[in-house]
Amino acid sequence: MKSSINILFLFILFITLLSNSTCLYRTLFMNKPKCYFDTFYSEQNIIMKYKVLNIDIDETLLPTNYNRFIIKLYDSSNAQLNMYTSSKLKGKFSYSIEKSDMYKICIESNDKDLYSGKGMIKIQFKIESSDDVMDSLKNSADLKDFELVDDKMKRLAKKTDNILNMQKYQFKMENRFSKSQLSSHRRIVVLTIIQIIILIIVGVYHIMNLRKVFKNKISSY
Numbered sequence: 001m002k003s004s005i006n007i008l009f010l011f012i013l014f015i016t017l018l019s020n021s022t023c024l025y026r027t028l029f030m031n032k033p034k035c036y037f038d039t040f041y042s043e044q045n046i047i048m049k050y051k052v053l054n055i056d057i058d059e060t061l062l063p064t065n066y067n068r069f070i071i072k073l074y075d076s077s078n079a080q081l082n083m084y085t086s087s088k089l090k091g092k093f094s095y096s097i098e099k100s101d102m103y104k105i106c107i108e109s110n111d112k113d114l115y116s117g118k119g120m121i122k123i124q125f126k127i128e129s130s131d132d133v134m135d136s137l138k139n140s141a142d143l144k145d146f147e148l149v150d151d152k153m154k155r156l157a158k159k160t161d162n163i164l165n166m167q168k169y170q171f172k173m174e175n176r177f178s179k180s181q182l183s184s185h186r187r188i189v190v191l192t193i194i195q196i197i198i199l200i201i202v203g204v205y206h207i208m209n210l211r212k213v214f215k216n217k218i219s220s221y
């Protein structure tokens with residue numbers, strides 16, 4: 001049972017490692033944020049990176065006192081946990097997850113100067129999580145939950161063993177019953193043959209006696 005739990009844990013870890021880095025390409029429009037949903041675990045650090053792809057502007061000419069890009073982080077209840085603002089065309093923010101949950105990350109830009117050319121902004125939005133996923137999973141997982149799962153798996157294994165034992169017993173009894181039926185059938189066949197032979201012998205004996213009786217009567221006349 002412990003090996004089954006370890007396999008399950010390693011499978012979850014493998015899937016988590018595969019999704020440890022997510023790179024998205026988004027098209028932003030004025031006043032329309034783009035959001036991304038993912039599950040993160042307690043004590044796990046996530047890094048949010050963005051980069052504008054389709055605008056060739058000298059960044060030094062842009063005003064630095066304007067919130068050009070806004071990134072907001074929400075939990076599963078849609079409560080805003082944090083907000084990051086930047087005036088640059090690329091940036092990076094980090095956040096430490098306090099509890100395991102499904103999170104929503106939204107990015108938006110309301111800078112009219114960026115939309116004036118093509119009416120849209122193409123960005124690369126990358127979300128990375130910390131490499132110590134195993135520690136995060138261990139910390140986020142409650143030991144009682146593992147004990148509960150282990151107990152349920154033991155009970156399930158016990159029920160499965162009982163079912164298998166019952167099936168083996170039924171199969172054994174069916175074999176015995178089949179052998180018993182076959183043996184009874186053979187005995188019936190043998191007894192029937194013996195009865196037929198006895199009847200034939202008795203019939204022949206009576207026929208011979210009747211012939212002798214008829215011969216004696218004929219000879220007396």
